[in-house]
Amino acid sequence: MSDTSLQQEYRLAEKALATGLGRIHLAGVCGIGMAGLAVLLEDRGYEVDGCDAESAVLGAWLEARGVSVASGHDAAHCGSDLKMLIRTPAVPETHPEIQAACAVGIPVLRRGVVLPQLLTDTTSIAVCGTHGKTSTATFIAQLLRACGVDASYCIGGDIESLGGCAGVGSDPMLVVEADESDGTLQFYRPTIGLITNIEYDHMEHFADEAAFCSCFEQFAAQCEKRLVVCGDDERAVAIAARAQSVTTYGLAPESDYRACDVELSAEGVRFRLEVRGTSVGEAHLDLLGVHNVRNVLGAIAVLVESGVEPALVLEKVSSVGLPKRRLETVVKSDVHVISDYAHHPTEIVAAMSVLTSLPAGRRIVVYQPHRYTRTLALGDQFPPAFAGA
Numbered sequence: 001m002s003d004t005s006l007q008q009e010y011r012l013a014e015k016a017l018a019t020g021l022g023r024i025h026l027a028g029v030c031g032i033g034m035a036g037l038a039v040l041l042e043d044r045g046y047e048v049d050g051c052d053a054e055s056a057v058l059g060a061w062l063e064a065r066g067v068s069v070a071s072g073h074d075a076a077h078c079g080s081d082l083k084m085l086i087r088t089p090a091v092p093e094t095h096p097e098i099q100a101a102c103a104v105g106i107p108v109l110r111r112g113v114v115l116p117q118l119l120t121d122t123t124s125i126a127v128c129g130t131h132g133k134t135s136t137a138t139f140i141a142q143l144l145r146a147c148g149v150d151a152s153y154c155i156g157g158d159i160e161s162l163g164g165c166a167g168v169g170s171d172p173m174l175v176v177e178a179d180e181s182d183g184t185l186q187f188y189r190p191t192i193g194l195i196t197n198i199e200y201d202h203m204e205h206f207a208d209e210a211a212f213c214s215c216f217e218q219f220a221a222q223c224e225k226r227l228v229v230c231g232d233d234e235r236a237v238a239i240a241a242r243a244q245s246v247t248t249y250g251l252a253p254e255s256d257y258r259a260c261d262v263e264l265s266a267e268g269v270r271f272r273l274e275v276r277g278t279s280v281g282e283a284h285l286d287l288l289g290v291h292n293v294r295n296v297l298g299a300i301a302v303l304v305e306s307g308v309e310p311a312l313v314l315e316k317v318s319s320v321g322l323p324k325r326r327l328e329t330v331v332k333s334d335v336h337v338i339s340d341y342a343h344h345p346t347e348i349v350a351a352m353s354v355l356t357s358l359p360a361g362r363r364i365v366v367y368q369p370h371r372y373t374r375t376l377a378l379g380d381q382f383p384p385a386f387a388g389a
Contacts, residue, residue, distance in 0.1 A: 009113050017163065022081070023222065024049075024084050025036050025077050025082055025086070029058075029069060030056060030058040035164075037114060038062060039062070039067065041114075043152070044185045046083070049070070050068070050070070052069065059071070061164055082113055084107045085097075085109070087111075087159060112179060119174060119189065123306075124176065124192070125193075126176050126219075127177055128185055128196070128219060129194075129196030129230075130293070131291070133178070134323055135157075136160050137155045142162065149169075152167060152168045155176070156177045157325070158323055159324075165302060176269040184219040191222055193228070193243075196295070196298060197234075199268065202373075225244075227246050229243075229249075230294055231254065231255040236348065243380060249285050250297065250375060257297050257304070259297055260272045260274055268287055269287055269289075269290075270285070273314055275304065276368075283310065283316055299320070308360075328340070338362070344374065344378070345378055348367075349385045355389075356387075357370030363389045
């Protein structure tokens, strides 16, 4: 879809949401991102229902939160009372349910143009980046609640400690994972934004690296209060120059929030936290890998820049945990089975660096390629990424 078409769809979503409450239907509601959006919309007072080919576990989870879920797609879902239909990319525009909505003039919108609308009139934190955004957003939501801020959240991962991929809190703060895959990152205007890193991806949507970086540039320029960016990522730092106010985090000496004396082990990580050159104390976490040190640092920076005392954040940081499928132990016996969502060569290298540090007789990797376009464009980088297996 062209940028002009995206803009038009965003304005259509803006207009539809501004015309009052009503019924909203989500086609493909049991996708992790769609389910989270459904929960937020239901909390805003809309009558929300959805359907999916298989409702499975998330169907029951949604029903418990007031969202009615039908099994299977049906054009009958698009009655005259429908305010808008939101579709997952897995449901094409040619699908009968989508065609039925279009035939009677019901707006058909993608998730990516609706979620940014919900950041209006709230203190919002939006996390984006090629790698680590789900984990970083998870750490932010967990830390806020541990520090006494009952924030709402919508994140593209299953977070057991928080009760799922989305939740509604009593405080006027919303934490979201902002997805760049379809170009809709350009529509986010958060109070505080965070960029973990920027590496070319999603070739199915972006013609080249310049187009890919463009949506991050717009995101950076639209952060209302502050942009928090990983100072270890050169491209992210360069793009951050477009923001009005920038805070950096990382291992680099010049970072505003810096992890010093980092120790990695099979039991977890520890480091000493410096905030703008002043030592705050030590952090001990049950996480693996230097990439998670950076993810935690980003979360710490966001909380402190939001007004939470550094000492309190450091006190609570040991409580954070990863979403499912992030080096998740599925079976632990004679054969140790670990599930991970890594699908880009850089992410695979990060996962393998952790796994090869753990004691093992043999390491067997089963890998499912994710997106034809990525596999084609980065094909040569995949085989060496699995070194150690």
